[in-house]
Amino acid sequence: MNTIIQNILVFIAVALAIWFLLHKYGVLPKKKTSGSKACGQDDCGCH
């Protein structure tokens, strides 16, 4: 019983860790924030 619980906890921890890493590095979609804004300079390349 104890072994089963420990194994379940391990798999939950691994699943959470993978989920976190995928989110962190943009593999899974993140919540959308407002769009990027121009910096106000003519030649900065971000317009």
Next chain:
Amino acid sequence: MSKQINVALIGNPNTGKTSVFNSLTGLNQKVGNYPGITVEKKEGICKLPRGVKAHIIDLPGTYSLNASSLDENVVIELLLNKNDKDFPDVAVVVSDVENLKRNLLLYTQIKDLKIPTILVINMSDRMAYKGIQLDIAYLEKELQTKIALVSTRKNKGIDQLKELITNYKELSTEPCLNASEIDKEYFDKLRKAFPNQLLYKLWLVITQDVNFGKIDRNEIDAINSFKTKGKADLKRLQQKETIKRYQFINNTLKKGQTIDLKSAKDLRIKLDRILTHKVWGYLIFAVILLTIFQAIYDWSSVPMDFIDSAFASLSEWTKNVMPEGAFTSLIAEGIIPGLGGIVIFIPQIAFLFLFISVLEETGYMSRVVFLMDRIMRRFGLSGKSVVPLISGTACAIPAIMATRNIESWKERLITILVTPFTTCSARLPVYLIIISLVIPEGRFFGLSYQALTLMLLYLIGFGAAIISAWILNKILKIKSKTFFVVEMPNYKLPLFKNVALTVLEKTKSFVFGAGKIILAISIVLWFLASYGSGDDFNNAEEIITTQFASENLSSEELQQKISSHQLEHSFIGIAGHAIEPAIRPLGYDWKIGIAIVSSFAAREVFVGTLATIYSVGSDEEETIKNRMAGEVNPILGGPLFNFASGISLLLFYAFAMQCMSTLAVVKRETNSWKWPMYQLVIMSAFAYVVALIAYQVLK
């Protein structure tokens, strides 16, 4: 429920705005980003008299409301958008008693927005020293406000400021001058076309290159009854506005401020002459750098050893008190060693930020920027590139964001591309552990070889940055104009509170930022190292017992051989062996290969990864350093981390582009994947070649 007042702290750079913020909020502050952009947002809570609370925002430093960078836009955007939840009930403009004339330009502009405004005259403790006298009553009358004379150093005037904030409703919202006089006809037309809008707000929207909140410049252009002027005419009008404001400020200060030059005792000129001298300036800077690196080593060794053995004991203790099983192993062999691999570097990171913070607080850093400008120009960069390159020693991400104040796109792009070469704090754990393993402990003129190696690595990083800048300057065909202006603040003793808060904030963000990633990677790595498929993994015990049946091995030795066999055939072992041919010529084994691959997420993951891999299956209470020192090269024999492989690793980490967050920020700042991909491929290929040459020459 008590009312919360929104307070915006605004001011020119170097006026001590952050010191005022720290004095008001203490530890009740947090650092984040403005929504949608990566400009740092500092906010905090201040308790005011009569149970009132103030929500204080420390806005980025700006010289005026004529924005030329994204940081400055943040200030204007907030002040123009009444619907913003942070829109201030009261603006606190922080000025420096020695630069009142320049600081008041921004103040008069904010007054035109009809926001209740308090003027803080900071650094008042320097008035007697500089022979400055102020007629506060006169200034308050002319500037239509209340003034708080503050000295954050002596902790004076903060209570008065709190009182003024509490009573902000009594403040006048009238402008101190009529700026529309610069072109009455034009402003009258503007007023008639938009009768419900604040005139100065419209003027700001017309003259800025970006749109703010709900008022759009295109909307103004679209109104038939009003035709805005051409760009050149608007610039001319802006200049007239600035001149008018300075005329008002000059007249006000003529009566409100007296400066007795005879009583001013100026040490600054003498110090500047030495610290920015073309020979002494660089020598002094080199000595300061050496002292910093030596101190980082000497002062950190005791707390580091303590943390290292504490984590080893914690791991052993966990194994003893928790029931045996996979989850216990995950905690004891995966999570604790992985986290230990980052926590151990807290003392050194904290000391590094302590020194950087003290240099900034004293005003010396601006002199370094000035000194470096002379070198930078020869390599196609401006002095402004020095700020990102120096702040890159903390982290490349804010450093790349700091390039936004570089006006020339070419210089900005080059700075963005070369900044990741500078030695960031994430490289520090890798450098420190490898140096401690492969560089002897002797001393040279009182300086340890290890500290000198560390300093050399910082210089290599800086050298790589400026040489690449020179090459990029020759290759990139982008036309742009360049100029460099730097403000030299006065020298002052660092404020303990500011230094302490900086060290705390930077160390916290390093540990928690990296800590979450390392925790997750440690869990995944432990899983990959503890599980596998195939007979070799599942029947490891049987295979090893049969193989060594004739040898008289103790049960401990046999267990170690079984664990080692299992690790070799685990998922991570299979992956590691697959990449081994590519890294073997560099002197690394498959375990280092896995650590290098996982540290492409973030460099500091390297030590945590090795700590996790070496801990799996091990029953001994052992520190990370000892485990690494005990690793044997499987082919050549002898220590795996020897001088040749160690130097090869150090050089690989000095040049390789191993930080996904930095790549993401470069993409964001350049608006293209092209540049981060160039960085990733070119830097990593260069790192591989240099590491290969180093190992092959030194082995």
